[in-house]
Amino acid sequence: MDSCLGVEQDLDKATTKFTALNDHAKKVLEDILNQVQELKKEFAQLPSDTPLSQSQLKTVNDLTASVKQNVFQLSTEHRELHATVSKVGKSIDRHFIADYAAVAPKAETFCSDANRPIMEQAIAQHLYRQGLDEVGDSLVTEAGVTAERGSTFAQLQRCAAALADGDPAPALAWAAARDSDLAHSPLPFALHRMQALKLAREEGVCAAIAYARLQFPAHAARHERQLQAAVCALAWCSPGAPPPPPHYAQLLDPRALGAEAAELFVREACALLRLAPHSPLAGAVLAGARVLPALHDIRAKMSHPHVLAAWADDELPLEVELGEEGGGYHSVFACPILRQQASEHNPPMRLLCGHVISRDALNKLAMGVKLKCPYCPMEQSPSEARQIYFS
Template structure:
C-alpha cells in the first residue's frame, strides 16, 4: 500500500482548497467594503441613489467575474476527483475474498482488544468495551497498565522520575537478572536534571549515593556523567550536551515500556496493532492473488501454502518454528526455547542437560558466559 502517493494526492487537494478559500475570502472582503461604502453614500440624501446603485453593480461585476470562480472551482473539483479515484483504486471496499473463514474464540479476541486499549492508556474506552463484551478478566488486564501509564504520565507532564525510580527499585532483582541498566539511566537523568536546575551540591550527593554503586560495571559511563559537573551552567555547550537533550526523556520512556512489558511477559508493542498493520501490508498481495485465482477458477483458500511470497517488513517477521542448535530438535510446548543470560537461545532440555538438572551453573556452548537455570527465560514464538 503506497501511503506516500495517497498523502501527496491529498496534499494537492488541500493546497487547491486553501487557494480557493483564500481567493474567495479576498473577494468577499472587497464586496463588503464596497457595499458598506455604498450604504454610507445612500444615507446621504443629497446624492443620486440610482447612480450609487449602478456604480455598486459595476464594482461587483468587476470584483467577482464568474469565469474566475468557475476556473478555481473546476481545478478543485478535478483534484478531488483524482483523489477519490486513487482511494478507490488503493482501498478495496470488499476484502472478504482475501481472508479465510476461521473459527475464533470470541472471548480471547475480546481480551486482546481490551488489553490493547489498556496498553495504549485508553482506560475509559477499555472499561466500556470490557463491560459491553463481558470481558471477565478486565481488572487483571488493566491494573499493570494503569501503573505503567501513571509512571509515564509523571515523566511527561511534570518531569517527575520518582514513580519510575520506585518501580525499578521494587523490581531491581528481576531487572538485573535480565541485564537491565534502566535504573542507572534513570538515576543519571535525575542527576542531570538537578545539575540543570543549578543544584550542584545536591547533584553531587545524589551521584555518590545512587551512581557510585554502578561504577564497577559502568565505569566509562559514570565518568562521563560526573564530568558534567565541570559544565554546570553550560551543559548544552559541553561535549556531554546529549545527556541534557529532551530526547533522553523520550528514550527512557520507550525503554521503561519495554522493560515493564518484558517483566509482564508481554511484547512492548500491542499484538493487535502489529497484527492489523501486518495484515494491511499483506492485503494488496492477497487481493491480487485472489483475483488471479478467481479468473483461473481456482480457490486459493484451500491451499496449504501461498503460491506467491508475501514480503513483509522486518518488524513484522517472527520465527514460528524454533530448532535447538544443540539437540537439533524442533521446539514444543514440553521443550520450549529458553533465552539464556548471554542472549543465546537453547531448548529447555538442552539447558537441563548442561546444568545437570538445575544442580549447577553451566557455560553457554556459544560464548564463555555462565548462567543458571533460574536466569533463563522462556521465549514464545
C-alpha cells in the first residue's frame, strides 16, 4: 500500500504540472490568436495594395518575434514536462519489485514443454469459469488446448451476470430449483428482496408489496431486520419521493444491490455445489500475490548460506496467512500441538468446537472420556472428534 501511495504522490505532481502547463499554454495561444486576428482585421480595413506604414511593419515584426518567443518557451516547458512524466516511471520501478525471480526460482518451470499445456489448460478453464466463453473457445482452438466448457459454471456465471445487471430472474429460478438445499442460506431472501425493489421501480410500489406479501413471510423469522429495511425502502420508490436517507442508499441503488447479490450468489452456489469459488488459476494468483511480498522481504533479510538452503525445499520457508479472499487452501496439515505434518496414520481431527489437531495430539490430551480443547476451554469427548480428509 505504501508503494502505491508513493507512486500516487509522484503521479499527482506530474498531473498538477501537466494541468498547469496545459492551462498556461491555452492562455498563451489564445492571446497570440487574438492579437493576430486583430491585426488581420485592422489590415482588412485598409484599401488593397496599400503599402504598410513603418509603424504597421513594426507591429507585424514585434508580433512575429513575440510568437516565436512564446512557441520557444512552450516547447521548453513541454520538454521539462517529459522529465516529470519519466519520473513517474522511475518511481514505479523504485516502489515496486519488478523481478521476483530470486524468490521464485522455479517459476520458469511453468514455461517448460511439460508444464505449458497445463498452464494453458488452467487459463482456458479460468476463462470459461469467468463466463468468457468466446475468448476461451479461441484459446482452445488456436493453442490446441484441451479444456471443456463447464456447463455448471457457465450457468452460474449467467445468473451472476444477470444479477450484476439488475435482473434477479435467472438466479431466482436457479434458487427455486434448490429450495430445500438453500433453506439456511441468506441467498433466497436477498434475491426476493432484489426482485421486490425491482418491481417497485418498474411497476410501482403496489406490485412490489404484492410480491413481498407472497415471498417475504417465509424469510421473516431469519431476516427480520433486513426485511423491515426492505419494506421501508419501498417508501422511497414511489415517483416524486424525496431522496432516501443514507442508510437506504445501498438498498435503493440497483447497481450496488446487484453487485452484492452477484457476489453472494457465486459464494452460496459454489458452497452448495461444493466447488471452489475461484478457479485454480485465480486461487493461485490470489495466494501468490499475498505470498510474494512476504517471501521477498524474508529473502532480502536472509542471505546466510545455511538459511538459503531452506529455499531448496519444495515448501515455503514461512507461513503466510492467505485470508478469506486468498482462499483457505490447505494441501497439508501440520498439527499445532505436536508441530508435525499429518499423515495417513496420524490424520487431522476436528474437535467439536471446530479446532483441529492431529490424532496423536488428541490421544495425548485425552483424559479417559474427557478432552479439553487446547485452544478454547470447551470440554468434550475424544470420540466426538471427526477425521478431516483433504482431497
